[in-house]
Amino acid sequence: MIIKPGELLASINSPADLRKLKPEQLLQVSQELRQYIIDVVSIHGGHFGASLGVVEITTALHYVFNTPYDQLVWDVGHQAYGHKILTERRDVFHTNRKHGGISGFPKRKESEYDTFGVGHSSTSISAALGMAVASKYKGEDQRQHIAVIGDGAMTGGMAFEALNHGGVANANLLVVLNDNCMSIDPNVGALKEYLTDITTSRTYNKMRDEIWKILGKISKFGPDARAIVSKIESGVKAAILKQSNLFEGLNFRYFGPIDGHDINHLVSVMEDLKHIPGPKILHCLTTKGKGFALAEKDQTKWHAPGLFDKITGEIYKKEYDTPQPPKYQDVFGHTMVELAEQNPKIMGVTPAMPSGCSLNIMMKAMPDRAFDVGIAEQHAVTFSAGLATQGLVPFCNIYSTFMQRGYDQVVHDVCLQNLNVVFCLDRAGFAGADGPTHHGAYDIAYMRCIPNMVVAAPMNEQELRNMMYTASQEDMGPFTIRYPRGEGVMPKWRTPLELQQVGKGRTVQEGEEVAILTFGHVGNYAVDVCQKLAHDGITPGHYDMRYAKPLDAELLHHIFSKYDKVVTVEDGCLQGGFGSAVLEFMVDNGYTSQVKRLGIPDAIFEHGSQLELQHEAGFAPIDIENTVRELIGVAVKV
Ligand SMILES: Cc1ncc(C[n+]2csc(CCOP(=O)(O)OP(=O)(O)O)c2C)c(N)n1
Ligand SMILES: CC(=O)[C@@H](O)[C@H](O)COP(=O)(O)O
Numbered sequence: 001m002i003i004k005p006g007e008l009l010a011s012i013n014s015p016a017d018l019r020k021l022k023p024e025q026l027l028q029v030s031q032e033l034r035q036y037i038i039d040v041v042s043i044h045g046g047h048f049g050a051s052l053g054v055v056e057i058t059t060a061l062h063y064v065f066n067t068p069y070d071q072l073v074w075d076v077g078h079q080a081y082g083h084k085i086l087t088e089r090r091d092v093f094h095t096n097r098k099h100g101g102i103s104g105f106p107k108r109k110e111s112e113y114d115t116f117g118v119g120h121s122s123t124s125i126s127a128a129l130g131m132a133v134a135s136k137y138k139g140e141d142q143r144q145h146i147a148v149i150g151d152g153a154m155t156g157g158m159a160f161e162a163l164n165h166g167g168v169a170n171a172n173l174l175v176v177l178n179d180n181c182m183s184i185d186p187n188v189g190a191l192k193e194y195l196t197d198i199t200t201s202r203t204y205n206k207m208r209d210e211i212w213k214i215l216g217k218i219s220k221f222g223p224d225a226r227a228i229v230s231k232i233e234s235g236v237k238a239a240i241l242k243q244s245n246l247f248e249g250l251n252f253r254y255f256g257p258i259d260g261h262d263i264n265h266l267v268s269v270m271e272d273l274k275h276i277p278g279p280k281i282l283h284c285l286t287t288k289g290k291g292f293a294l295a296e297k298d299q300t301k302w303h304a305p306g307l308f309d310k311i312t313g314e315i316y317k318k319e320y321d322t323p324q325p326p327k328y329q330d331v332f333g334h335t336m337v338e339l340a341e342q343n344p345k346i347m348g349v350t351p352a353m354p355s356g357c358s359l360n361i362m363m364k365a366m367p368d369r370a371f372d373v374g375i376a377e378q379h380a381v382t383f384s385a386g387l388a389t390q391g392l393v394p395f396c397n398i399y400s401t402f403m404q405r406g407y408d409q410v411v412h413d414v415c416l417q418n419l420n421v422v423f424c425l426d427r428a429g430f431a432g433a434d435g436p437t438h439h440g441a442y443d444i445a446y447m448r449c450i451p452n453m454v455v456a457a458p459m460n461e462q463e464l465r466n467m468m469y470t471a472s473q474e475d476m477g478p479f480t481i482r483y484p485r486g487e488g489v490m491p492k493w494r495t496p497l498e499l500q501q502v503g504k505g506r507t508v509q510e511g512e513e514v515a516i517l518t519f520g521h522v523g524n525y526a527v528d529v530c531q532k533l534a535h536d537g538i539t540p541g542h543y544d545m546r547y548a549k550p551l552d553a554e555l556l557h558h559i560f561s562k563y564d565k566v567v568t569v570e571d572g573c574l575q576g577g578f579g580s581a582v583l584e585f586m587v588d589n590g591y592t593s594q595v596k597r598l599g600i601p602d603a604i605f606e607h608g609s610q611l612e613l614q615h616e617a618g619f620a621p622i623d624i625e626n627t628v629r630e631l632i633g634v635a636v637k638v
């Protein structure tokens with residue numbers, strides 16, 4: 001279906017077109033931009049509330065600043081849909097996040113307006129500062145550099161590292177703080193409270209009122225009195241703010257808070273800011289989901305709602321006649337509560353993904369034992385380490401891709417001290433539509449190489465529960481459990497909790513000629529493949545290895561003694577991953593089987609459905625089947 005933009009929006013292909021309009025036309029542009037986002041996202045999916053919330057900020061920025069010469073950096077980038085539409089991508093916006101389509105995040109190779117590739121949070125100020133310092137070095141004094149960062153992203157440590165540097169770098173940097181009091185879930189922490197506090201700005205407002213009272217009294221001394229007192233006020237403001245405003249204290253000039261939906265005011269303030277050199281911050285108050293009532297009301301649900309009816313607001317859900325398997329994240333969430341009810345030492349930690357990883361179930365049931373610590377992966381890991389030093393057993397749930405942020409903390413704070421922290425890495429493997437910034441490709445490799453770390457992956461819900469139970473036992477040390485985005489395979493998943501032997505795999509079926517060794521959920525692909533191959537009289541063995549570290553040496557000796565053809569399958573990078581571990585075992589033990597490793601090769605995979613990407617990488621079911629056929633010299637299927 002072709003979605004038509006409004007009349008004015010249809011005439012804007014690039015910001016240059018936008019800048020030809022009169023200021024009084026910008027309200028209409030914003031309205032049409034908002035409507036276009038609603039129209040397209042309702043049919044094609046994607047992030048929703050965040051982009052609606054910055055429609056006016058986006059329009060004003062491209063109107064006032066000379067993009068792409070002036071450099072605009074978005075934080076995370078899930079709110080940049082309006083930016084994409086205004087910057088030459090309106091007519092391909094319906095391909096957003098689809099295989100072969102445009103990316104859901106700003107991406108340098110997609111557009112010159114996308115100055116910096118994003119997806120992970122809290123990078124914008126650092127990147128924009130780097131650009132600003134480069135401009136200064138090159139003598140481009142008039143060039144503007146703008147970072148747009150949300151209040152959630154501002155909770156990330158990197159943002160503060162950048163402010164710390166930006167305050168003394170003497171570079172031309174504007175930070176637009178888009179404060180909607182929301183992360184994906186409600187924003188948390190003292191910074192959030194601080195932002196609310198300066199929004200009400202009691203100290204400054206009180207002082208200003210006092211001054212104007214004095215002004216009233218001394219105005220009889222002549223017409224210049226007002227100007228003089230106004231000057232005094234600026235001085236007092238600077239002094240007060242320096243002491244009471246965090247950003248002023250870091251040498252950023254602070255402006256605001258202003259209404260981030262008042263397009264005309266935004267334009268006039270930004271025009272002024274263009275002429276103020278040095279580091280400055282514009283604090284804008286916005287509403288996530290602005291202009292779509294349901295999204296304003298339930299902002300977490302409408303962060304990325306899936307497809308929906310834009311008139312009724314009904315979010316489409318697939319209907320099934322039979323009970324369906326749960327999402328792995330929900331098995332995690334419910335099992336946490338179950339384990340914590342039995343074991344008072346268990347705690348839950350998430351850096352800003354309570355609804356994404358389902359720790360919100362435990363946060364609701366046991367609020368004093370489960371924590372959302374903000375977008376702060378490094379802190380989440382070391383905070384968990386601290387809990388573990390006191391004999392508690394923290395389960396620190398971090399999406400595989402975001403765990404990359406906390407890697408040094410895993411090595412230095414957890415593994416070197418052999419602390420009992422359980423890392424549950426959700427969204428391991430291909431993330432799907434979010435694309436390369438979000439694929440959980442590297443965790444098997446980066447966790448496997450750290451001494452003391454156990455690396456496990458469940459093939460189904462029961463295994464996830466048992467691994468969590470096993471990992472929670474006394475003195476287990478660092479323990480990683482990785483599982484993918486989406487559903488498992490067991491509609492009846494509330495199985496009794498059983499201890500596993502760490503490092504022990506499971507024989508799914510013995511076979512002949514070829515052995516398929518799987519790690520995690522992709523084992524289910526192998527089950528289907530084996531069933532299909534059986535129709536053609538081909539009977540590979542299948543082993544659900546469960547642990548990439550420690551490996552099941554006994555089982556591997558059996559496999560390499562029996563089969564001279566081995567296929568390994570993992571939803572993770574081939575360099576240093578599970579297949580590499582199996583190869584190491586083979587070589588170290590003098591076996592010489594032919595090994596074919598399937599997984600994510602050494603390349604960047606873009607966005608698409610998980611299955612599309614797995615096929616592109618060569619480990620979808622059909623690829624596993626054909627690998628077995630090739631190995632035994634039987635015709636492959638196309
Ligand atoms: C390092 C990292 N951790 C977690 C996320 C997941 N994430 C994406 S958007 C988001 C909330 C961002 O909040 P904010 O910056 O305030 O933007 P808003 O959605 O409110 O506009 C989170 C937690 C991420 N992208 N990067
Ligand atoms: C923008 C961002 O980082 C998150 O919104 C992410 O897209 C969430 O992914 P899930 O939908 O898998 O929770």
Ligand SMILES: [Mg+2]
Pocket residue numbers: 150151152153178179180181182183187
């Ligand atoms: Mg926010």
